[in-house]
Amino acid sequence: MAKRTDPSRFFYQPIIAVLSLTSLVLTVYVVWLSLRDLSLMRAGRDTFVGIDNYIRFFNDPRGLWALWRTVLFTVLATSIEVVLGLAIVLFLDRNFALKRLVRTLLLVPIIMTPVVVGLTWRFIFDPASGMANYLLSRLGFDAMDWLGSPQVALYSVLIADIWQWTPFVILLSMAALDSAPSDPLDAARVDGAREWQVTWYVLLPMLRRAIAIVALIRAIDSIKAFDLFYIMTRGGPALSTETLNFYGYVVAFTNFEISYSLTVALILTIFTNVALLAMYGVLFPKNGEPR
């Protein structure tokens, strides 16, 4: 414990103070605005409306559908990326000649800007000239309208997201795997475990914390996902890819309803925090190691 006389506090205390102050002031201001009916169409004529905006949200089917899509997208993206990433890591967990090269290649999707990723996948998913439909035709399937069909569009964006972010899971899990001791794995083999049992009973539990952190980061990012949606579908077709984050953007910058937009943002924040705290509680129980 640093004592109160520790002079390093002069370095960190001002930063903490400024950060807390700005977030506190902004939060209070946003909450205050969400209790009014500020709209850029009626600038200067806003009044206090109490919790009307919140009541409006829970009676707004478009908002509720957007919330549901956010949940669906987050759960699917996080779980598929973590499971797929782990599977690839366990498969790659051998020393092969091109390991370094593979690691470098894995970074490419992560460092690509979302605009490029989005545009690339839009080309791939183009119904007339895209590679996805070409592949389907070679395999003998009918062409699909990847981004034009309300039933499919959300999953098309999901595929792009998985392509971009699974390598992130792979990189972090690989680092965790490399720093994990290998003796317990050998011990399990001598103790009579088959390879899948070694992985299931010994390796994965050892990586659990790292996996939990990766999942948490991916979940937070998925909830906030905006760029891919904006570039690939703009929330369409027929609102079928409109997530809550995107809906808040539309309310603010298409409809100019600032107060309602902030309400949507606050609801998303509360929902995110509750979900993540619950997830955190499951992944990191207070009493020692998870069972």
Next chain:
Amino acid sequence: MAQLSIRDVRKSYGSVAVLNDISIEVEEGAFVVLLGPSGCGKSTLLHAIAGLHEIGSGSIVIGGRDVTDLPARERDVAMVFQSYALYPTMSVRENIGFPLKMRGLDKKAISESVDRVAAILQIEPLLERRPRELSGGQRQRVAIGRALVRDPKLFLFDEPLSNLDAALRGDLRAEIKRLHQRIKRTMVYVTHDQIEAMTLATKIVILNRGVVQQIGTPQEIYFNPANLFVARFIGSPPITLLEGKTANRNGELLFKLSNSDVELSMPQSTNLAGDETETILGLRPENIQIVREGNASLSATVDLVEPTGPEDIVTLNVQGAPSVIRTAAGMTTQGSSVGLELDLGKALLFESGSGTRLS
């Protein structure tokens, strides 16, 4: 019948041979220690026996069954690692029970076995703890418990005491010895510590650079080393080595020290290679006595005196060669000149170049 047979085992990493035609026979109930400096291949050999490393050629037979091509889980061996290798996410109870769980035993049977083992090792109060809540000695006890819980054909120990402090190492060493006497199982134990090897083993295998140097009981290894490497490696303080030439003058066997004109008259029973052969004469510390300079066969100066209480460890300079011996406390002072009486009947002679034993 041998419990473990290692036959002509070879293994190389690229062009480097780590194990070079190793053949060892271990009889039922023996405590075999694989001893050697780091990098001599002893751990590699142990991992090969466990099935964790593949071998290039040769075969490994455990309990009459050729296990060379079997994976570790089918070899029916138990292993204790230097790093303990406990499963960090499991409790002590789950750790010890894991080998039984992998064999599909029911919960009740596992629980009973774990309790039995915990009683033997006196770790009952620790059963619900996690490995990281244990001290090093407790962890190693748990690791031994995990090996003990089933009844394997072979116990393997990979430097199990190296990560422990000196006092604990002594305690656990005695405990392992008692354990072996109690359960009478075949054990193979890897160490670089000669005290562990001498105290525990019924049979020691000395390895250097992937080659077996000598196999024998601790006594044979100490009193009758096969070559210069073994003689040097075993013994504390180390053996004193004097370089010189043999000579045969009128039927009298002589050993002429290099860099001096001292000639030692060897007993008639000595088996010398021939006249004027470059030879190394080895003497254990207990065969060198300090006497008054007048009636000594050799003189030396005292380089260093290290008191240990009842006795001093004295480093001498014998005609340029270092020699470490034990004396009664306070017998010598640093820098003084002393005479030495050598018990040449117990001298060990080695060929200078190859290090092969001559006598």
